[in-house]
Amino acid sequence: MKIKLHPTDQQLVLFAQGLIAPAQSLIISAHVDMCAACQKRVAGLEAALTEQLLNEQSALPDMQMQNMLTEILASPVAVALPAETQYLELDGRQFALPRSLQRYAGKISGWSHMVGKLWQARVDLGIDGRADFIYMEKGGTVPEHTHRGSELTLVLDGEFSDGVGHYDTGDFIRCDSHHTHTPKTEAEEGCLVFSVLDKPLHFTSGLARLLNPFSHLFFK
Amino acid sequence: MLVGIELNNQQPQVDISNEMVRCLQRVASRRCQASFSKLFHHFAPRLRSYALKQMGNDALAMELVQETLTNVWQKAHLFDTEKGAPSTWIFTIARNIRFDMLRKQQHRKEDICADDLWPVLCEQTADAAQPELDHQVTLEQVGQLFEALPDKQKQVIEAIYIQGKSQQEVAEALGIPLGTVKSRTRLALQRLKEMLSDED
Numbered sequence: 297m298k299i300k301l302h303p304t305d306q307q308l309v310l311f312a313q314g315l316i317a318p319a320q321s322l323i324i325s326a327h328v329d330m331c332a333a334c335q336k337r338v339a340g341l342e343a344a345l346t347e348q349l350l351n352e353q354s355a356l357p358d359m360q361m362q363n364m365l366t367e368i369l370a371s372p373v374a375v376a377l378p379a380e381t382q383y384l385e386l387d388g389r390q391f392a393l394p395r396s397l398q399r400y401a402g403k404i405s406g407w408s409h410m411v412g413k414l415w416q417a418r419v420d421l422g423i424d425g426r427a428d429f430i431y432m433e434k435g436g437t438v439p440e441h442t443h444r445g446s447e448l449t450l451v452l453d454g455e456f457s458d459g460v461g462h463y464d465t466g467d468f469i470r471c472d473s474h475h476t477h478t479p480k481t482e483a484e485e486g487c488l489v490f491s492v493l494d495k496p497l498h499f500t501s502g503l504a505r506l507l508n509p510f511s512h513l514f515f516k
Numbered sequence: 517m518l519v520g521i522e523l524n525n526q527q528p529q530v531d532i533s534n535e536m537v538r539c540l541q542r543v544a545s546r547r548c549q550a551s552f553s554k555l556f557h558h559f560a561p562r563l564r565s566y567a568l569k570q571m572g573n574d575a576l577a578m579e580l581v582q583e584t585l586t587n588v589w590q591k592a593h594l595f596d597t598e599k600g601a602p603s604t605w606i607f608t609i610a611r612n613i614r615f616d617m618l619r620k621q622q623h624r625k626e627d628i629c630a631d632d633l634w635p636v637l638c639e640q641t642a643d644a645a646q647p648e649l650d651h652q653v654t655l656e657q658v659g660q661l662f663e664a665l666p667d668k669q670k671q672v673i674e675a676i677y678i679q680g681k682s683q684q685e686v687a688e689a690l691g692i693p694l695g696t697v698k699s700r701t702r703l704a705l706q707r708l709k710e711m712l713s714d715e716d
Binding site: 311312313314318319321322325339342343345346349350351352353354355356360361364365367368369371372373395396399403420421422423 | 547549552553556557559561563564565566568581582585586589599600601604606607610611612614615619625630633634635638
C-alpha cells in the first residue's frame, strides 16, 4: 500500500523555505516523516533552493571575518543525545508517532470523549488555530461538517472514509469551505489522525447543527 | 553531445562540492581547523547574501551567518553525503536558524521549533534500525520476506524483534560476538528494505 495523498508542490516549496505557518509546517513535516516519496521531493527542492539562494556572495569585512572564525573555532563542541522515543497512549493502546510529532505526545491536555465513538486530545502549540489528535473507534463518526478556514488532516494509524474519499495511513488531506464531509471509520483497529484547524468547523446536517454555537468548544 | 556539455559545465561545481565533502569529513573526524577555515571562507559570503535578504538588517544577518557556521563546526558529523551536497546541508541549517531567529524576534508564542520541522541537526536515534513509516506493509508480507532471509540473519532478527531481546542478550545466547549480532541485524534490515522497495 502506498500513500496516495500528499502536500502540493506549492506547499512543499514554501515548506522547504520555512515560509509556511508553524502548525501547518508541523503537519506537513509529519507527513514527510511518513512518506519516502515526499522526503525525496523535499530533498530535491532543498538542493534547488540552495542553487538559487546560496548563489550570490556578499563579502564580509576582513576583520569581522577573522573574528568570527576565531570565535567559532573556540566554541565548545556540543554533545546532543538522541531523544527518547515517545508514544501516544489512549485506553491502554500505544501509538508510534512520526519523529516531528514525538515531542508533542507529552503535551496533550488529556483525552476527552466526544460525541459517538470519538476521542480528542488537544495539543497545546500556542497557535491561533488548534491542533488535535483525534481517535475514531470502529463505527465512530464525526457529524457532517464543512470548514470556515482550512483543515489539514494526517492519518497516523488506521484508515477512514468521509463520503468523498477513503484515506489510509500517511495520507495528507486538505479541506476548506468547499468541502462538506462526514468522516467515519469501519476499520477494526479504529483510526488515529492529527488535525490542524485555523477556524472552527461548521456542522451542516441534522441535530449536529445544534453543535454549531458550541463548535468552538468541541472542534473549534 | 548535450550530456557532455552539461557535464563540462558542472565540473568545477562538482570539484568544489567534493572538496567541501572532504573538509566536512576532516572537521568531523579530527576537528581539522584548516578544513573548517576553507568551508568558512567559501560559505560565509554566500550565507551573508542569503541572510541579508532574509533578515533585512546587517546585525541579524551576521548573527545568522555565525550561528549557521558554528553549527557546521560543531556538528559536521551529522552531514551525510548520501543525503545531498554540503551546500544543501549548510543551506538547510541556515533555513532552520532563520526560522528560530524570526520566532524569537517576533515573540511568537508557539512552541514549534525548526528541529521539529526539519531534522537537519538531530542526532540519529540510537536505534537506527527503526523501521520507516513510509511503507505500510501487512504482517503477512513481512512474514514472507522474513522467511526469505538467510537462516543466521533470521535467527538474530527473530530474537530481537519478536522475542524482544537486546543485542547483547542475543550475542550471549548464541555465543557470538556483539559485533556479529550488530552486523547481521544491519544486513538483515538492509535486505528487508531492499525487498520492500523491490515490491513497489
